[in-house]
Amino acid sequence: MSLRFALLGLLSDQSMSGYDLTKRFEQSMGNVWPARHSQIYPELNKLNNEGLIEIVAEGPRGRKEYQATDAGRAAVHHWLTKIPTEWSIRSEPLLRSFFLWMLSPEEARTYLRDYRTWFQQRLDGYNEIKQYWTPETEGEKASRVVLEAGVYQAEAAIAWANWALEQYGDPRDSDA
Amino acid sequence: MSLRFALLGLLSDQSMSGYDLTKRFEQSMGNVWPARHSQIYPELNKLNNEGLIEIVAEGPRGRKEYQATDAGRAAVHHWLTKIPTEWSIRSEPLLRSFFLWMLSPEEARTYLRDYRTWFQQRLDGYNEIKQYWTPETEGEKASRVVLEAGVYQAEAAIAWANWALEQYGDPRDSDA
């Protein structure tokens, strides 16, 4: 159900095409909920058939811009306030960490350094965005708040990776 | 593919039944990669047919204890070192946060307080485990390292929630 409400929520803030939404998922949204265009387009058509979104403009190359209807916005509100949150998350990077004991110490350290590097790059990216982006719509202001969650998380991930590297006998902090 | 290697990895450390594995997912593993018994049992049978795990003991009520074979352990090693990590994570709690602007300030704060409470309980649980659990096998020692990741993450989540509550005009820090 989450994808459906993600789309509905984005289209409650501003009108967008499937293509725009796909890009949005590739950038920000995909960091917490990945989705490809092959999932997005069919879902948009379903949402449209159910009257939760509507086409507000058409453009070149068959471009269709959608916007949430009142019913759509109400559906998001219902989801947010009445449907219990699925708190558990899915993280392959941490799943893999359970099995670092099966690697040689050097292999384990390589993994942890990659882990740290990946989150460091995330963090750099986030800080870049923070510097040059001024949120305008209400939706963007909320996104800005979530961006900060990404910063907190990335910092925690890096701190953990450094701690874990010590556990796995890192000779010296190289790649930080 | 992840579930397959999660099972294989767990069965590389110690022999377990599907029931044991299910409980393991409900507790620790499920925090980073959820799975139900309806997914676990068929996967175990597949793994068994492929010779990646084998039955090492049988018990009451049809209980079957599995253990990874050498081929199984090799498969995990290959996965860890040769298959690129899927770095992006999936988090419904953060997805929902993108749409807090659609709620009234009070509703948004309620959500953020629930968010904080949930992670605080996680954190308490983790600290409890840290105090009373002594890892024995290599797999458990690695799990202990991942547990620490949970601590870092939960602390970051709580810190963020507090910051976000200020953004959403929290009159006073109540529930911390």
Place this chain on the structure above:
DNA sequence: TACTGACATGTCAGAAAGTACATGTCTAAT
């Protein structure tokens, strides 16, 4: 002895998600 709750394993249908295939348009640069 009857019952409850934990133990234990499975299947099945449908939903969600991922990968690959497929097609076509518009713009800017060469």
Place this chain on the structure above:
DNA sequence: ATTAGACATGTACTTTCTGACATGTCAGTA
């Protein structure tokens, strides 16, 4: 004039995941 790359939307197949259904055993207790 051609061509490359971004724009734009879709389908089809397969795998993964969830939720519900289904069955049965064993240990402890009332």
